[in-house]
Amino acid sequence: MNNHSNPRIVVIGAGPYGLSIAARMAAAGIDFRIFGKPLERWRYQMPKGMFLKSEGCASSLSDPTGRRTLAQYCSDNGIAYGDRTMPVSLDTFTAYALAFQRDLVPAVEDVRVTRVEYSGGNFTVQLGGTEVVNAAGVVVATGLENTSHIPPVLTPLAPELLSHASQHCDLTPFRNKDVTVIGGGQSALEIGALLAEEGAVVRILIRRPWLAWNPRPSGQRRSIYRRLRYPISNLGEGLGLWLYCNAPSLFRHLPDDIRFAKAKSVLGPAGAWWLRDKLDGNLQLLRGHQVNEVHELGGRVRLSVSNEHNDKIELTTDHVIAATGYRYDLRRISFLSESLKSLLETAHSVPLLRSGFEASVPGLYFTGLASAPSFGPGMRFIQGADFTAREVTRHISRSLRRRLPAAVLRTKSPICREA
Ligand SMILES: Cc1cc2nc3c(=O)[nH]c(=O)nc-3n(C[C@H](O)[C@H](O)[C@H](O)COP(=O)(O)OP(=O)(O)OC[C@H]3O[C@@H](n4cnc5c(N)ncnc54)[C@H](O)[C@@H]3O)c2cc1C
CATH class of the missing domain: 3.50.50.60 (FAD/NAD(P)-binding domain)
Structure with a gap:
């Protein structure tokens, strides 16, 4: 050089x-x-x-x-x-x-x-x-x-009440605070677990009614059929992942709309297998919950949320962290x-x-x-x-x-x- x-x-x-x-x-x-x-x-x-x-x-x-x-x-x-x-x-x-x-x-x-x-x-x-x-x-x-992507519904909040997950290296300022994390992927789950370890009261609002987890690697011997049908690559198990991992040059030849959809959706929001134990009991996981409106109220945040049954819920929190991706x-x-x-x-x-x-x-x-x-x-x-x-x-x-x-x-x- x-x-x-x-x-x-x-x-x-x-x-x-x-x-x-x-x-x-x-x-x-x-x-x-x-x-x-x-x-x-x-x-x-x-x-x-x-x-x-x-x-x-x-x-x-x-x-x-x-x-x-x-x-x-x-x-x-x-x-x-x-x-x-x-x-x-x-x-x-x-x-x-x-x-x-x-x-x-x-x-x-x-x-x-x-x-x-x-x-x-x-x-x-x-x-x-x-x-x-x-x-x-x-x-x-x-x-x-x-x-960094923050959903428009959250953007009316002032910067001291709203941040993106990427803005945080040190979570100690949230000790003893009530923090609401928005998102259902690794970033939301892991920052939630770390905040709880730090002594914050944490709830995670997840839009989907379920949480996706990456499977724990079993280490067991697999049949020849399974090895061929679901080959293991560095990105995980399955033929699609194997191809994305080992033959990325082929991807360019797919039609535009398929490429854009796959680039976004494959290996989408999911927690790592080892994170599961860290979440249990340490924080509130609200699945199927979506934020409809946000307001500032006396230096805190008022969130109007609806759940999967369309029930309306009002929540008050000190700070919102958008772990809503990139x-x-x-x-x-x-x-x-x-x-x-x-x-x-x-x-x-x-x-x-x-x-x-x-x-x-x-x-x-x-x-x-x-x-x-x-x-x-x-x-x-x-x-x-x-x-x-x-x-x-x-x-x-x-x-x-x-x-x-x-x-x-x-x-x-x-x-x-x-x-
Ligand atoms: C919380 C989190 C966890 C993640 N965990 C994983 C994981 O476990 N495994 C994984 O594979 N991926 C993970 N990722 C994705 C990860 O970001 C990418 O895999 C990896 O960082 C991509 O490398 P990169 O070099 O493209 O980008 P980056 O790591 O973002 O590096 C880009 C660099 O460019 C610099 N830069 C930007 N603009 C300028 C400029 N104008 N002039 C000079 N320098 C500039 C920045 O300072 C930055 O250091 C994670 C991402 C996040 C946010």
Whole structure:
């Protein structure tokens, strides 16, 4: 990696995807710079005490040497590890990923990218200070940044009464408070359990009348039929998951509407198997409950809620946490210039990607959540980082070798396939 001012490639974001791509590009001898605070989301935007939902075998970054896996890190540091039997703590994952960064991507620059412009087949990247960098290619690996979703029914509340789950690292300010969590996925259930451990009075409002749980891995021998019919992959059991995990390049050939529906619904809201015991008796789980209206009342929140029988219930709480997920919307990615966005082929405000994760503007790549509608639901998880890093690196190497780094705009007129 050369740290001169104008590299061939700029990587924006130093999370699991950005670091994986950088590690592979360094091994391939590609000249790049990577910007962002290493593991910022994992260090500052996830609740302390959290455990990962993904199994150990699905929680490694993409390492060109094959040696810097989570399993190896745990073994080297005397940390108990199991591919599918032992939940991975946030502390362990973060320490592992930071060690990966120090060893394989030491030159990460802790600076934010504030603007990306595109002109004449080249990118101009403005950094947080005054520096401007020119590059032939840009990899956007900004993950969940600007994607937090809060349902409109909650938004009338002031920020001191309402927050998104992603805003909390330290839950101690909620000690002895009454907190209502909205949502029925891992994030809602886990933040609820951690709040209860912290001494808050917690209720979780779940819109669906049931709670979905990921099954506990049995470890039992399975029949040949079962192994063929329901193969096990890093994402779970079943043929669909196996394909999303092992053949993500096929996903791109499905029709748009199927891809968008699957990217969102597969591996949807569900609690991890090990979380179940932590919830029992510690908090109130209100299934089939939906918020209809919210009001501020004397510095607290009044929630008008209806249950599955359409009974109306009034609840009062100190604070509402929306654990209501993440939605990618290109319009919210503020550092990309409007003229660059207007050149992108999109559907549902998500860039449509081609082979190698390249957008319709040559030399511009999107990864992580943004790439799930193109390469499948695995891209929403760390699991997808390996495939992404290999593909992006392969594509960039080939483009640079052919000396066509973003030189020609393939899409002369922008195509927009909005819903
Ligand atoms: C609470 C929670 C728990 C999760 N648990 C799991 C799990 O157990 N297993 C799993 O596989 N996935 C989990 N996920 C999903 C997880 O976020 C992704 O798998 C993973 O973080 C994706 O990596 P990424 O690099 O795409 O994004 P991120 O980890 O979000 O990293 C993107 C980085 O880009 C940086 N950035 C953004 N904008 C800029 C800018 N303009 N300039 C410079 N840097 C910028 C950010 O600081 C951030 O560090 C969880 C998500 C949440 C919210």
